[in-house]
Amino acid sequence: MHERHTAKARRRRGQRLYLLIVLVLAGGLAWLQISRIHSAAGVVSGQQIAAPKEGFLAPEIQFTGLDGQPHALSEFKGHPIILNFWATWCPPCRGEMPALEAVYKAYAADGLLIIGVNQMEDSGKVSRFQEQFHLTFPIFLDKQGQAGATYRARGLPSSFFIDQKGFIRKIVVGGMNEPLIQGQVSALLGKE
Amino acid sequence: MLPNLPIPGLNLPAKPILLLIAFYLAIWFAGKEADRLGIDGNEVWNIGFYALIIASVVARLGYIVQHWSVYSGNVAAIISLQGGTFYWQAGLIAAALFAGSYIAWKKLPSLKLADALAGGVALFLPFYSLGNLAAGDAYGLPTTMPWGIRLWGATRQPTQIYLFLATALLFAIVFWRRKRAGDGMQALWLTVGYALSRLLVDGWRAGSAVWGNGYRQSQVISLLVLVLALTLLIVKLPAGEES
Incomplete structure (x- = not known):
């Protein structure tokens, strides 16, 4: 009599627990359906909002050429871009310049642009630096540091890898070596 | 955010530091x-320490394999460490495999250790x-x-x-x-x-x-x-x- 009761209770318990699994599965599938992303491309790539974050559109910024002419990032839209915030006094910035120049030369034919945005230094100092390091990629001045602030470039150097559509694909804070830059550029150009 | x-004068990223403290x-x-639970606590330290090393090495190798076209022409760069040049998913899988193998090799009580x-x-x-x-x-x-x-x-x-x-x-x-x-x-x-x-x-x-x-x-x-x-x-x- 007692054994029959125990077996019955165990069977009832098993049924209740398996019902729980079915309910969890059904609820989970329902939540997957409700919360699924309707415009996959928009959310996966971080929406059409400009923000200094991977997956978002690169925010627009203004800067000044070494000749004093005003320029904007949007002028270069359509190119894969490495937007590099730097300063002459920053050792890792100096360290990565030869690598940036080498990658620029290697991939310029593929449309790659490297845009150096110097942080709050005068044009004479930056021009001398450009000559000393034989840099051929375009360098601009961010005199008030507004472009750097827009990109929250708190640490120098900070590099933003931007694809042809204007989305930020990768952010690297700190000095980069050539393989790292090449790897990211290959990904930008779809060469992997 | x-x-x-x-910290004035220092540019320390908060997330990695929080994660390091959390790991410890x-x-x-x-x-x-x-x-x-009656297991030598040093075994947990061993698993954690070696898993961290293995995860780092494999994550680095994983990145090199992923970008082999870049590294094949610049072998010296393989040992030049750089933040951002790690493929952590591969590292995590390797660390998990190591932990499983270590537990089996040392014949540690796996359920107790899993709970710890x-x-x-x-x-x-x-x-x-x-x-x-x-x-x-x-x-x-x-x-x-x-x-x-x-x-x-x-x-x-x-x-x-x-x-x-x-x-x-x-x-x-x-x-x-x-x-x-x-x-x-x-x-x-x-x-x-x-x-x-x-x-x-x-x-x-x-x-x-x-x-x-x-x-x-x-x-x-x-x-x-x-x-x-x-x-x-x-x-x-x-x-x-x-x-």
């Missing part, structure tokens, strides 16, 4: 739990969410809810805070029932709880990778893990613990 620690605390707590490690993992997870909040990672979809947080150009669901609260609750549960640990149930409860939390919270996440018709990968994986862990839990559940 607090991407860098507010997790290993310390798991070691204490192991001691309490569960305590450490449960302590690590809330810190991980705080790290994401500090760095602005794992951000939510735009919302009009009054508790939304301003982040990346929009008012967003505070998914990092949701997951922090869920994982803090999970740690409280694991801590509360730790006297009953030792049979692998702690690890299973933690798996069920974390999978459920991710399944729910990731429903408000933006920037997610998707499969098929807009289904987030993390949610699909969480649901599969949840059902599997729940089945195991039920199979193993002692009669008195059903409620």
Whole structure:
């Protein structure tokens, strides 16, 4: 009599627990359906909002050429871009310049642009630096540091890898070596 | 958002530092739990230490293999370490394989050890969410809810805070029932709880990778893990613990 009761209770318990699994599965599938992303491309790539974050559109910024002419990032839209915030006094910035120049030369034919945005230094100092390091990629001045602030470039150097559509694909804070830059550029150009 | 620690003169990123502190605390707590369960706590330190080294080395090798076309022409660069040149998914898989092999090789009581490690993992997870909040990672979809947080150009669901609260609750549960640990149930409860939390919270996440018709990968994986862990839990559940 007692054994029959125990077996019955165990069977009832098993049924209740398996019902729980079915309910969890059904609820989970329902939540997957409700919360699924309707415009996959928009959310996966971080929406059409400009923000200094991977997956978002690169925010627009203004800067000044070494000749004093005003320029904007949007002028270069359509190119894969490495937007590099730097300063002459920053050792890792100096360290990565030869690598940036080498990658620029290697991939310029593929449309790659490297845009150096110097942080709050005068044009004479930056021009001398450009000559000393034989840099051929375009360098601009961010005199008030507004472009750097827009990109929250708190640490120098900070590099933003931007694809042809204007989305930020990768952010690297700190000095980069050539393989790292090449790897990211290959990904930008779809060469992997 | 607090991407860098507010220490004058230093530019220290908050998230990696939080994760390092959390890793240390997790290993310390798991070691204490192991001691309490009758396993040498040093074994937990060994697993944690070697797993970290193996994860780093394999993550680095994984990155090199991924970008072999770049490194094949510049072999010296292989040993030139650089932040951002690690493929951490490969590292994590290698660390898990190492931990499993170490436990088998040392013939450690796997269920007790799983429960001890569960305590450490449960302590690590809330810190991980705080790290994401500090760095602005794992951000939510735009919302009009009054508790939304301003982040990346929009008012967003505070998914990092949701997951922090869920994982803090999970740690409280694991801590509360730790006297009953030792049979692998702690690890299973933690798996069920974390999978459920991710399944729910990731429903408000933006920037997610998707499969098929807009289904987030993390949610699909969480649901599969949840059902599997729940089945195991039920199979193993002692009669008195059903409620």
